[in-house]
Each structure stands twice: as C-alpha cells, then as structure tokens.
Amino acid sequence: MADQQARLSWRDGTIPVSDQFDDPYFSIHDGLAETGHVFLAGNDLPERFRPGFHIAELGFGTGLNLLAAWKLWEDSGQVGALQFTSFEAFPMVPADMARALEAFPAVAPWAERFLAVWTGQGSCDLGTLCFEMITGDARLSLPEWTGQADAWFLDGFSPAKNPELWGEDLMAEVARHTAAGGSAATYTAAGFVRRGLEAAGFAVTRIPGYGRKRHMTKAELV
Numbered sequence: 001m002a003d004q005q006a007r008l009s010w011r012d013g014t015i016p017v018s019d020q021f022d023d024p025y026f027s028i029h030d031g032l033a034e035t036g037h038v039f040l041a042g043n044d045l046p047e048r049f050r051p052g053f054h055i056a057e058l059g060f061g062t063g064l065n066l067l068a069a070w071k072l073w074e075d076s077g078q079v080g081a082l083q084f085t086s087f088e089a090f091p092m093v094p095a096d097m098a099r100a101l102e103a104f105p106a107v108a109p110w111a112e113r114f115l116a117v118w119t120g121q122g123s124c125d126l127g128t129l130c131f132e133m134i135t136g137d138a139r140l141s142l143p144e145w146t147g148q149a150d151a152w153f154l155d156g157f158s159p160a161k162n163p164e165l166w167g168e169d170l171m172a173e174v175a176r177h178t179a180a181g182g183s184a185a186t187y188t189a190a191g192f193v194r195r196g197l198e199a200a201g202f203a204v205t206r207i208p209g210y211g212r213k214r215h216m217t218k219a220e221l222v
Contacts, residue, residue: 004135005120006090016062016100020090021157025061025100029211032104034187035068037210042185042218043151045069046076053082056149056177058138058165059156060088062100067107067114069153070129081130085147087138094120139170148179154186154217159193168196175200175221182221189215 007019016025027034040046043055055069066084073082092100094115101111114131117124123132134141152174156165164170171193174184184202186193187209194204194217202219209216 004090006092006096008092008096010099014100014103016092016096018090018157021161023157023161026064027211031062031064032068032106034210035065038187038216039065039153039155039185040068040072042207042216043153043183045151046072046078048150048183049073049076049078049082051078051080053078053151054147054149054179055082055084055151055153056147057084057086057153057155058170058174059154060086060091060133061155062092062097063111063114063118064101064104064107065153065155066129066131067101067104067110070114071107071110074128078128081125081128084129084131085134085145085149086132087134087136087141089135089137091120091133091135094118138165139167139173142170142173142177145177148177148182150179150182152178152182152184154184154188154193159188159190166190166193166196168192168199171196171202172200175202178221180221184219184221186217187213189213189217193217 009017156162159166189206197204197219203222205218206215
C-alpha cells in the first residue's frame with residue numbers, strides 16, 4: 001500500500017501538490033467554491049438528489065468533493081444515505097487529508113466526522129453517507145465495477161499531466177456505468193476529453209468555468 005500512497009509537497013504550507021503528477025489538488029483560488037461550481041452545479045445538484053442517489057468520482061484526492069456533496073445532501077434535507085464511490089490510484093493518508101482540509105472551515109464538521117472513521121482505504125458507513133474507495137488504476141478497476149452512478153465527478157489531475165485518466169476507453173466505461181438520465185462534469189474543457197465523452201454517448205456542453213478557467217465541461221447521457 002505504501003508505494004501506492006500519494007506523495008505530496010505543500011505550496012504556501014496549505015495547498016497539497018502531487019509529486020507524482022506535479023499538479024495541485026485543488027484551486028488556489030478556493031477549492032471548495034470550485035467544487036460547488038464544477039461538480040455540484042455541473043451535475044445539477046441538489047435539484048437531482050433523490051433517495052439512493054449515487055455519485056462516482058475519478059480521483060478522490062483530499063476528499064473535498066465528497067465532503068461538499070455530503071454537506072449539500074444533508075443541508076438539502078435528503079432522506080437516507082448518499083452513495084459515493086471514488087476511484088483513486090494514489091490515496092492520500094488521513095493525516096495529509098486533515099491538513100489539506102483545514103483550508104476549508106465550511107466543511108470542518110463533515111471532515112471531522114469522516115476522518116474519525118476513515119482509515120485511508122476501503123469503505124465506511126456514516127448513516128447519511130455510504131462511501132467506498134476503489135484503489136488502483138481506474139482503467140482496470142472501473143470495467144470490473146458493478147455499480148451505476150447518477151452523477152460523475154471527473155476530477156483527475158490535469159489531462160496534460162495525467163492523460164491516462166481521461167482517455168476515450170475510460171470515458172466509455174464511465175458512460176457504461178452511468179444510470180439512465182445520468183450526468184458527468186469536469187473542470188477541463190480539453191477537446192480530446194469532450195470528444196471522448198461524446199463518443200461514449202454523452203451530450204456535451206462547454207460552459208463557463210471557475211475562476212481563471214474560461215470553460216468547463218458538462219455532460220448528460222443520452
């Protein structure tokens with residue numbers, strides 16, 4: 001497991017940067033606001049929430065997207081548990097997650113609850129959240145997954161630095177593991193990513209991005 005853990009450097013002591021991919025884990029301009037704009041609003045949440053709603057994610061990172069979605073689930077008064085599955089090749093150890101998440105006091109109560117039970121791998125049940133991390137190369141693990149997601153958070157490192165997580169074959173697997181009427185959203189508007197999603201059967205829209213990013217991508221399975 002140790003050789004598969006995330007190796008980090010810290011920018012300004014607060015922003016974790018992946019040594020494996022030379023890319024920061026979240027926006028230096030406010031990672032939580034970016035999560036809200038790209039992944040939550042990009043998947044039309046909370047409007048689409050319903051009992052049993054399932055989010056899947058490529059790239060768990062610090063867990064910020066999970067915590068933001070879980071907070072939104074509870075704040076919007078949903079019934080039952082949010083189902084959340086994340087595919088991550090290089091899990092961050094819980095101590096590093098805790099350090100990174102200190103930058104976001106708005107999700108501190110959810111971070112505390114999650115980190116109280118999270119060991120860094122596997123799954124956990126927190127009543128209103130059922131979470132599973134599937135560790136390893138998503139190109140191998142996603143085809144074997146038996147689940148179906150209502151919404152996808154495509155949050156790998158930059159396509160220029162982590163092209164393996166954005167290939168056409170993997171986007172086809174994302175589509176194959178998307179429920180009818182499901183969606184996907186990502187911060188990138190790279191042409192090959194959009195073309196891969198379109199080839200997989202998504203209707204793809206380029207919309208305004210967060211902060212300095214002019215565009216992002218929103219996709220709906222058709």
